[in-house]
Amino acid sequence: MALRDTSLPEPSGVARCAPAPPLDPADRGRLLAGAHHDPHALLGAHPVAGGIVFRALRPFARAVCVVTDGERMRLASEGDGLFSGLLPLDTIPDYTLVVSYADGEQEVHDPYRFLPALGDTDLHLIREGRHEQLWKALGAEPMTHEGVTGTRFTVWAPNAQGVRVAGEFTFWDGQAFPMRSLGASGVWELFLPGIGEGTRYKFEITSRHGGRFLKADPMARRAEVPPDTASIVTSSRYEWGDHDWMAHRGDTPVHVAPFSVYEVHLPSWRPGLTYRQLADELPSYVRDLGFTHVELMPVAQHPFSGSWGYQVTGFYAPTSRLGTPDDFKYLVDALHRAGIGVIMDWVPAHFPKDDWALARFDGDPLYEPGDDRRAEHPDWGTYEFDFGRVEVRNFLVANAVYWCEEFHIDGLRVDAVASMLYLDYSRDSGQWSPNVFGGREDLDAVAFLQEMNATVYRRAPGVVTIAEESTAWDGVTRPTDSGGLGFGLKWNMGWMHDSLGYISHEPVHRKYHHNEMTFSMVYAYSENYVLPISHDEVVHGKQALVSKMPGDWWQQRANHRAYLGFMWAHPGKQLLFMGQEFAQGAEWSESHGPDWWLLDPAYGAEADHRGVRDLVRDLNTAYRATPALWQRDTDPGGFRWVIGDAAEDNVFAFLRFDAAGSPLLAVSNLSPVVRDDYRLTVPDGLPLWQECLNTDAARYGGGDIVRRDPVKAEDGALRLTLPPLATVWLVPVPG
Template identity: 45%
Template sequence: MTGIDETFATKAAQSSGTPRPAEVPPSAPKSAPQADEGRTVHKDAIAAVMAANHGDAFAVLGPHQVGPKAWEVRAVLPEAKGATLLVGDARIAFERRHPDGFFVAKVPSEGRPLYEIEVETWDGAKQRRHDPFSFGSSLEQHDVNALREVGTNVVYRVLGAQAGKLDGVDGFRFAVWAPNAKRVSVVGEFNDWDGRRHPMRLWRDGGIWELFVPGLKAGATYKYEVRGPDGGLLPLKADPVAFAAQQPPETASVLHGLGEPAWRDAAWMEGRGRKDPRHAAISIYEVHLGSWARVPDEGNRYLTYKEFAARLVPYVKEMGFTHIELLPITEHPFDGSWGYQPVSLFAPTSRFGPPDDFVHFVNAAHEAGIGVMLDWVPGHFPLDAHGLGQFDGTHLYEHADPRQGFHQDWGTYIYNFGRTEVSTFLAANARFWLEHYHLDGLRVDAVASMLYLDYSRRAGEWIPNQYGGNENLDAIHFLRKTNEATYSHAPGTITVAEESTSWPGVSHPTYTGGLGFGFKWNMGWMHDTLQFISKEPIHRRYHHHDLTFGLLYAFSENFILPLSHDEVVHGKGSMLGKMPGDRWQKFANLRAYYGFMWGHPGKKLLFMGGEFGQEREWNHNQSLDWHLLDDPQHRGVKDVIRDLNHLYASTPALHSRDVEAGGFQWLVADDQDNSVIAWARKGKQPNEIAIVVSNFTPVPREGYRIGVPAPGFYREAFNSDAEGYGGTNVGNMGGLHAEANESHGQAQSLCLRLPPLATMIFVLDAA
């Protein structure tokens, strides 16, 4: 496999002779005569090259043997007043064969000549350069073949713009999949965006166009100029495997070369591979980097990746979250998509700095003991002209039939998962973020839209599968192969499905028929419990089942409980805004609900701003309202989340058996009249017990007895009604001893004071 930032293996030695036929990739059909009786270049071939309409420029340009010991070197140099061929100590003048800059130099040589070109520009400057068309192909057949193997990482090792050396010369090797194109050229600042200058070579059997361009440096912008199968020019295309991109609204790809980042997280990476996330405390802080905080004194600009490392990471550490989950940072044109309509899947968005600065951010998080996850969008992509749509003039990445290839809700294209190269591209992208950027998990967006052919479609607007069903069999295969690849090659990472239906086995292994995700968002829990908590307390007795229903299926999947960005947009209001009652009751309800959530089985996810009771609905165009922390009530909510996170992580009973039914026991499930609910959480050891009790009415309750599964002292480890949080300080004096008084089917019980609109968590102190 060709290495990155290493020496490319040339397929055609330049020391002598012409490339052997077996070493030259199958080429595109020739669109014009190539030579006059094999001796020199034909005028029609010159015209086709100068019109940027030749499908096999390597058959015309570069060194060509035209007779015994006779060679011609041909070059397109529109910027040249004149040019000289430099062969050893010899200087041979080029002859202009076309007024727009087609040059030919004749070279007496027994073998393939080694040369450079000296160009004299119209302003009199002289430039010495290597000729891209003097180099052989640097691709390997096994790499081209591997681009059809779903799960391989060859896509980002071979395609895109790879920095390296070819025959000892520094430059960038470009490679792009465009099997139906008549011609593809690399264009950019370095060639005045002129498609005649750097047309590429085609590997016909893989549909890969490639070209080594010597002398290029990182930071230059580029795109691909593509002539479609009908001969028409397409809008300039960004590189699908670009590793960096311009900041929108600019749309060019940027040479970066990938290379090996400067990592400082060896200890984290080694420890990650030994973890079993299902039994670990996972508390995720979901972040939209563009609106977490801005710099108002500097035009309300974004923070940079380095500033996030200095500000966001310590904040998350203080708050006790275990992971940061980033809304998509893959480069995207439109701010209002929040990143969910990406164009360059391999490029961290330049809004916050270059890729190397993103590495710095990940390093800082890992050094602080915090994992980094990414919202990943393999289900659809936008229609932007420079993107993947109709990439080579055909429906290459997307289905041609809009009943399969167009998403009506979002106005986007849907990937054709049945095309192996497309699934390979996407699966490699998943591996890329976990392996190259050391990310610790992917939350896969809109999985339901991928699984169902009739998702958000009426009868007649979708095409059944081969068995007549609505399951997208190609997407299912893709998801399984991707999960198998990520878990095989990035141990200790997790994949999470945002899947809103009752599809079975989403987080079950593929060998049991599951989709292979590590976790699934529990959308039903989120919907039901938010519906309950938004009711006035006097009405909650009629909706008690919204609290309890989730426990009927809580262990059918490995669940994450999400209070995500989706719940605080589009008129839904903020988390605090969902709470009923006066101001005090709103905050009490929110604190109680968070306590209920952190005590409930399932990993945790909270969108930014929810941790301090943001009052207004989230707006992606402005910073969170950090000034609210001057208010004691908002500080109290922040302290609740901080303390819950630290309690959750330090209490095995609250996390070590999250996904096991044996780690949960109902204590009080049926007291709808008082809106009281209680359960026990159990760890792997007999004495690892936590009791969670919630009172969702504004009425304090004295002498409320609940049964507990073991004798001992139950320390009141958390009380959302504590005075320090803004509550009334009704509690149990730090804890109680269980009494030998039977209740709720248990031989031991606690007689509690239940504070109003509050959740308490008691932890059994080990003897």
């Protein structure tokens, strides 16, 4: 639809309507200024004394005609793009408009003849903050309404004087399409006939302070590729092929199932690949290595690639850099068909201040708190969400449900939970106010997290929520009905910090830090834990995992392998960031991703890097085949120290037990010397034990101090030769 100013004469040969009663000057002024709450009361067709008055707002049109029963009747120009006329009719007829511009004419349905395309139930739930499928009520929804195909636009902007739809079809001028306010809900609505999928749009908002600005749709399900920022009308046509996966993913609770996670930054895993191209490579790679799940760093729309997705502007839109929403569904589907679960990083703690996005959305604080001390996130230069506002909580709770229901996501890892829980997080005295009980806990954020978890678990069986929470908050993984936050799992940041601190010391100094490897068992069953070696630990000068290790290159790799063997045997689930599975020496960079060339046989990397990757594959294979390593992760009876105090030896040994009592013995010798005839007690009645994994094996790049024959227990103990800087797993010989 062209919007062009022209002085060409109006077309002739068409009957003219009678003059219409003039608009009230105040209504006219507010309508033209984009500040009228009910443009449908002024535009469209309405009964008046003497007939039906028709009025249209078509800026820069040369003429507008009403077409009814095949007859055209020309409306008179009122100036400023308004056209009106009176027809001597008793009732409002079916009609269309013919709008003439300098470059032609179009016959269109009048948007202002339609009743609201959003029901009272939706509005009631939105106002209460209880609409669990909010994306079906707000945003841009292609539909057939009153027999006409078009798109319903709806947006929550309770402080606005007026809202208009602008898009490429209006040359980004919103004059022609003001929306109506749907009362106390704060929702604005307009059904635009003829607008369909692929259309780019924004909302032009007039604030109560008189400012006018364009905003991307907070509920947009598709967005332009950055740096462009418009929202795109979309509708899914994807047909899923993961029916068996979805039907059975919740058969075994995650706490008593194998759970080994490969963390991926999709844009840099194989730079340049789209969602569909990734679907051809990522599932087979992850499946070959034996991981049960992938965790995707945030895939929601974000304008700045360097944020890695953690500064989200489009919470309902997968990043358009890699393809369409249906393309992302194709990737998730491919992973499911390969038997791999999909966890997604989710960022409800904060959002960036981009003036075209959520910040001051309708001219006032809306998604963020009105108190600047609470609104500003002190660490990231972003805004925090106003968790005390029911509509904002609804926006986020429904968003969690959206990813699980619409994209079949199997888990949400919730970022920066600690920053949400504490009012004084990164704030000095005077920069925060205590809660109603005088405490530092953010009670609104607590209520939000409980509501989110309870809703997700109720609506999406088989999904797990995971908290990145770094404090000693009590009950992160306790059910909400017992006062907990209701997460399924929690990242064990204490284990990560302590164990990496220990392993980075020279072996001669490790005896002074022995408790850093054992302290985790003091609290291992206080929550349901994931052991994370994530992207955060291999960037910003922290060095890649293998580069944290002391010694020469051989010793670094040996430490790396031994550490992974210890990690996979320790109670809790595992997470490893991409590149660490083959001992990449350089820090990760989102600009180029993992150093895949290190695995090229032409580089001669079999022992150096391919060997470490082979170890990770074997760790996952043995792990999945050994219930003792995962079946009782949350049960203290599933663990027993064999040797926990051998600080001088740098040795750790413990038993893991499955539900039937069958054990696995894990022994880590984190000194660079061979320890001969090392005595380790084992359960009675199990005379023969066999190595099932040894990180010193030659095929992994080790010195090959391995035992291929079973070892016999004597006097309730095994006497083993422990290879240097290595972890060994042993299991009883059946029978």
